[in-house]
Amino acid sequence: MRVRKAAIGASALVAIAIAACACSPVDDTEARDPTVFVHPTQFAPPPAPITDLVPTAEQLTALYNATTNYSIREEDRARLLDGPSDQTLRVARAWGAQPTPQYIQFTTVEPVSPDMINATGQGRVGGVEPYPVGPIPFVRSNNEWKLSRAYVCGILTVFADLPDPSRRTTNAHECK
Template identity: 55%
Template sequence: MRRVGLGAIISIVFGCACAPVDEPQLPTASVRSTQFATPPPPVTDPVPSGEQLTALFAASVNYSVREEDRARLFDGPTERNVSLARAWGAQPDPQHIEFTSVEVTGPDTVDASGKGSFGGLDSYSVGPIPFVRFENEWKVSRAFACRVVGAFDGPDACA
């Protein structure tokens, strides 16, 4: 049996107490970027394409696009469309619509039709959905959007 001296025991016991102590960690904040999706460029063609109206419509219901930018996608003054943009985009799982045909219905109006899809369901026909030319840009028809939103959210979104 080997004897351990008192000095060895003291150095073992207190050696651990003399080890460097970690500095207390300061709390760290997790910082996230507040990036918003960019809205599509203004559509100013004399007659918009189905692809242009698909991008316009998709941005109008996309909550990752800033609310003020979505409000500009409806005809009429932007400040009047903020509550409409909020209600119009407040769909838990919006359908995807791809417009494949555009029909001129008046000097500053077109109707777009195409296919819609929702979740994993089969595609279905959509349209006609009206778009209007306002201040030389094509927009989602405010009157149409207000009728749709009014059926679910009441008239407050379009007041």
């Protein structure tokens, strides 16, 4: 009986201590403001325009990978493709909608003409071992190097023709 009374007494003391702490004023130096702050979505900046006579492999790596990077605004990704601006937005949207975009690291740049170069390197998708890629064409348009729209449309067409529906890009018609 004594043990039971002691346990009840101890429980009562703990309850009183908790209640006293809960009711005591808190030293709250932070002001309470019912205002809700809404921040706009933050987008990553696109790579700087490449105006060099012959771009480096690193510059082309950044340009290519930015074309499928969803953290970059769609309009900025569209400016990285060559072609009329009213058509590149739709192509950039389709290009960025690939089921599993590959990451490419270029190692070699080969001039084809004053306004065209080919780049080769290694590609990676998911956990797959690196594999050779290229040549991937880049063209100079308005003194800026851009990923070839013809190349992008060719890849989109291949994706559209794949027998596995999960790998298809339904927007390949944007290139026509």
